[in-house]
Amino acid sequence: xxxxxxxxxxxxxxxxxxxxxxxxxxxxxxxxxxxxxxxxxxxxxxxxxxxxxxxxxxxxxxxxxxxxxxxxxxxxxxxxxxxxxxxxxxxxxxxxxxxxxxxxxxxxxxxxxxxxxxxxxxxxxxxxxxxxxxxxxxxxxxxxxxxxxxxxxxxxxxxxxxxxxxxxxxxxxxxxxxxxxxxxxxxxxxxxxxxxxxxxxxxxxxxxxxxxxxxxxxxxxxxxxxxxxxxxxxxxxxxxxxxxxxxxxxxxxxxxxxxxxxxxxxxxxxxxxxxxxxxxxxxxxxxxxxxxxxxxxxxxxxxxxxxxxxxxxxxxxxxxxxxxxxxxxxxxxxxxxxxxxxxxxxxxxxxxxxxxxxx
Amino acid sequence: xxxxxxxxxxxxxxxxxxxxxxxxxxxxxxxxxxxxxxxxxxxxxxxxxxxxxxxxxxxxxxxxxxxxxxxxxxxxxxxxxxxxxxxxxxxxxxxxxxxxxxxxxxxxxxxxxxxxxxxxxxxxxxxxxxxxxxxxxxxxxxxxxxxxxxxxxxxxxxxxxxxxxxxxxxxxxxxxxxxxxxxxxxxxxxxxxxxxxxxxxxxxxxxxxxxxxxxxxxxxxxxxxxxxxxxxxxxxxxxxxxxxxxxxxxxxxxxxxxxxxxxxxxxxxxxxxxxxxxxxxxxxxxxxxxxxxxxxxxxxxxxxxxxxxxxxxxxxxxxxxxxxxxxxxxxxxxxxxxxxxxxxxxxxxxxxxxxxxxx
Numbered sequence: 001x002x003x004x005x006x007x008x009x010x011x012x013x014x015x016x017x018x019x020x021x022x023x024x025x026x027x028x029x030x031x032x033x034x035x036x037x038x039x040x041x042x043x044x045x046x047x048x049x050x051x052x053x054x055x056x057x058x059x060x061x062x063x064x065x066x067x068x069x070x071x072x073x074x075x076x077x078x079x080x081x082x083x084x085x086x087x088x089x090x091x092x093x094x095x096x097x098x099x100x101x102x103x104x105x106x107x108x109x110x111x112x113x114x115x116x117x118x119x120x121x122x123x124x125x126x127x128x129x130x131x132x133x134x135x136x137x138x139x140x141x142x143x144x145x146x147x148x149x150x151x152x153x154x155x156x157x158x159x160x161x162x163x164x165x166x167x168x169x170x171x172x173x174x175x176x177x178x179x180x181x182x183x184x185x186x187x188x189x190x191x192x193x194x195x196x197x198x199x200x201x202x203x204x205x206x207x208x209x210x211x212x213x214x215x216x217x218x219x220x221x222x223x224x225x226x227x228x229x230x231x232x233x234x235x236x237x238x239x240x241x242x243x244x245x246x247x248x249x250x251x252x253x254x255x256x257x258x259x260x261x262x263x264x265x266x267x268x269x270x271x272x273x274x275x276x277x278x279x280x281x282x283x284x285x286x287x288x289x290x291x292x293x294x295x296x297x298x299x300x301x302x303x304x305x306x307x308x309x310x311x312x313x314x315x316x317x318x319x320x321x322x323x324x325x326x327x328x329x330x331x332x333x334x335x336x337x338x339x340x341x342x343x344x345x346x347x348x349x350x351x352x353x354x355x356x357x358x359x
Numbered sequence: 360x361x362x363x364x365x366x367x368x369x370x371x372x373x374x375x376x377x378x379x380x381x382x383x384x385x386x387x388x389x390x391x392x393x394x395x396x397x398x399x400x401x402x403x404x405x406x407x408x409x410x411x412x413x414x415x416x417x418x419x420x421x422x423x424x425x426x427x428x429x430x431x432x433x434x435x436x437x438x439x440x441x442x443x444x445x446x447x448x449x450x451x452x453x454x455x456x457x458x459x460x461x462x463x464x465x466x467x468x469x470x471x472x473x474x475x476x477x478x479x480x481x482x483x484x485x486x487x488x489x490x491x492x493x494x495x496x497x498x499x500x501x502x503x504x505x506x507x508x509x510x511x512x513x514x515x516x517x518x519x520x521x522x523x524x525x526x527x528x529x530x531x532x533x534x535x536x537x538x539x540x541x542x543x544x545x546x547x548x549x550x551x552x553x554x555x556x557x558x559x560x561x562x563x564x565x566x567x568x569x570x571x572x573x574x575x576x577x578x579x580x581x582x583x584x585x586x587x588x589x590x591x592x593x594x595x596x597x598x599x600x601x602x603x604x605x606x607x608x609x610x611x612x613x614x615x616x617x618x619x620x621x622x623x624x625x626x627x628x629x630x631x632x633x634x635x636x637x638x639x640x641x642x643x644x645x646x647x648x649x650x651x652x653x654x655x656x657x658x659x660x661x662x663x664x665x666x667x668x669x670x671x672x673x674x675x676x677x678x679x680x681x682x683x684x685x686x687x688x689x690x691x692x693x694x695x696x697x698x699x700x701x702x703x704x705x706x707x708x709x710x711x712x713x714x715x716x717x718x
Contacts, residue, residue: 222416
C-alpha cells in the first residue's frame with residue numbers, strides 16, 4: 001500500500017475471487033457459474049435497454065423491483081436490487097453492525113463475510129461448524145445478548161459445503177435473536193434448498209432478511225445482479241446506506257436482463273432441474289471413485305479423496321485444463337469445490353480426474 | 360430507520376439524486392445527461408457481451424482497462440474502472456481519509472463528498488469559494504499540515520457552477536500538500552476543461568489522482584461507468600478497498616460498452632463540440648433575457664435571474680414539462696443548473712422560460 005493509504009485499514013485482507021482466466025480455455029468449474037445461457041428473452045431486453053444508455057438508470061430499479069416482488073409474492077418495498085448479492089450483503093453488514101455490534105457467522109462459509117467486517121471495523125463472532133460441517137442452530141440462539149451481535153449471516157445452503165438447513169431452523173434462529181438481524185444468504189437455494197422468503201411474506205420474524213443472486217440459477221453472473229427480500233423497515237435501512245454510497249448502482253442493461261430472466265419461469269425451472277440431475281450423476285461417480293462427497297443442495301459438490309491432498313489435485317486438474325476451487329484454509333485443505341457444469345463439461349472433468357487418479 | 364440500524368450512522372443524510380421521473384415525459388435538463396446516444400458501435404458490443412452473461416465478468420475489467428490506458432496515454436496499472444465515478448470517488452475517500460484525516464473540499468461542489476464522509480466517519484474540512492464562486496488555489500495549500508487532510512477533492516470543472524481551473528493550478532495544490540492525495544473529479548472536463556491526466560502520464564505530482572465518467576461526454580449515464588487515472592500506487596490502494604467491498608463491480612455489458620465508446624474518437628469529439636456550440640447559444644440567450652450566467656466549461660449552465668427566486672422558477676418550469684436542477688442550499692437558492700440538451704430541447708426550454716418570464 002502507498003504511504004497515503006489509511007492506517008485504519010492497514011490490516012485489511014481483501015477477498016480473493018476465484019480465478020477468472022482470460023487467456024486459456026478451461027473447463028471452468030471453479031466459480032459456480034451456470035453452464036446454460038440466461039433465459040432466451042434476456043438478449044432482446046438488453047438490446048432494447050442499450051438504446052437508452054444516455055439516460056441515467058432508475059436508482060430505485062422500479063421495473064425490476066416490481067417484477068421481483070411479483071415473483072416472490074411480496075411488496076415492492078420488500079425488495080432491494082443490488083450490484084450482485086455482494087453489494088446487498090455489504091450494505092446489510094454496514095447497516096446492522098458496528099464496532100460494538102459484531103457480525104456472527106460460521107467458520108466455514110462464504111469467505112467475504114470477514115472481509116466486510118475488517119473493512120467496516122466490525123468484530124467477528126465466528127462459530128465453528130460441527131466436525132461433519134453441519135450447523136447446529138442452537139449455537140446461534142441468543143447471540144444478540146451473549147455476543148451483542150448486530151447481525152448473524154448464514155449461507156443456506158452453505159458454501160463451500162453445499163449443506164442446507166430447513167427454513168424453519170433459520171426462522172427459529174431469528175426468533176431467538178430478537179435484537180439482531182438474521183441475514184440468510186440464499187445464493188444457491190434454487191438448486192435444492194428451502195427458501196426463507198415465506199417468512200418475509202408473512203412478516204414474521206421481523207428481523208429475518210433474505211439475500212439472493214441472479215448469478216447462479218439465472219445464469220447472469222456476468223450481469224451482476226442480486227436481490228434482498230426483507231421486511232420493509234430493513235429494506236429502508238439498506239437504502240439509507242445505498243443512497244450514501246452509490247445510488248445508481250444498477251445499470252439499465254442489467255435491470256432489463258433481470259426483468260426478462262424473471263419472466264421465464266419454465267426456463268428457470270428446467271435449468272435448475274438439469275443441474276440437479278447432473279449433480280446426482282457427478283456425486284455418484286465421485287463416490288464410486290472413492291471420494292467423500294457432502295450432500296449438496298447447490299450447483300456444486302464439495303468432495304475429497306484420501307488419495308491426494310486437495311491442493312495437489314487442484315493443480316493437476318488445472319494442468320489438464322480443468323479449473324476447480326481449492327481453499328487454502330485449515331479445515332478445507334483436503335477438499336475441492338467442484339461446480340456442476342453441463343454433462344459435457346463433467347465428462348471432461350471426469351476424464352481428467354481419471355487420468356490423474358486412475359479409474 | 361429500524362431499531363436494528365446502527366447508531367454509528369444515525370446522523371447519515373443520504374445523497375438526493377436529481378429526479379428521475381419514470382411517469383411523465385419531461386424535457387429533462389436536470390441531471391446533466393448527454394442528449395445524443397452513445398457511439399454507434401456500443402449497441403453491437405453490448406449485444407455480443409450479452410451472449411456471455413452466464414460467466415462472471417473480469418474483476419480487473421482487463422479489456423476496458425487496456426483501452427482506457429491507450430486513450431489516456433498511461434499504463435493499465437494507472438487505470439481503475441468503477442461502477443460510475445461515484446464508486447471510484449467513494450473508494451478513494453475511504454482509502455485516503457480516516458477519522459483523524461479529514462477530506463477537504465469546497466462549500467459549493469458535488470453534493471456527495473460530505474455524504475461519503477458521514478458514511479465513513481471522516482471529518483470534513485470545508486473551504487468556501489469566493490463570492491463569485493471561483494476557487495482560490497492558495498486556500499488549498501498546506502491543508503495536509505494545517506488540517507491534517509488525508510485527501511482534497513476538487514471537481515474541475517466544478518459543479519454546479521461550471522467554472523474551471525487550469526490543470527497546473529491543481530498540480531500546484533498537489534505539490535503543496537505532499538502528505539495528502541489530491542483527487543481531481545473531471546466528470547465534465549471534456550466539455551471545455553483542462554485535464555490533469557498529463558500529470559499522471561509523467562508521474563508527477565505522485566499524489567494527484569484523476570476521476571472521470573462515461574456518463575456525460577460518452578452518453579453512458581445508464582451504463583454506469585467511471586474511470587480513475589492515477590499513479591500506480593494510488594490505484595493499488597483503491598483496488599485494495601475494492602476487493603474488500605465488491606470485486607465484480609463492472610458487468611460484462613458495461614465493460615463492452617465502454618470499450619466501444621473509447622474506440623470512436625471522432626464521434627466523441629463531434630458530440631462534445633455540438634454541446635459546446637449549443638451551450639454558447641443558450642448562455643447568450645439567457646443573458647439577453649437578463650440572467651447572470653457563469654462561464655461554463657461543462658454540459659450545463661449555472662444561471663439566475665433577478666426576476667424570480669430559483670426554487671419558484673424550477674417549479675414553474677416543471678409544471679410546463681421542463682426539468683432543471685435547483686439546490687436548496689444557502690448560496691445556491693437563487694440559481695438553477697440547466698443541462699445543455701439538444702437544440703430542440705433547448706428550444707422547448709426557452710419557450711417555457713419565455714412563457715413564465717415574458718420575452
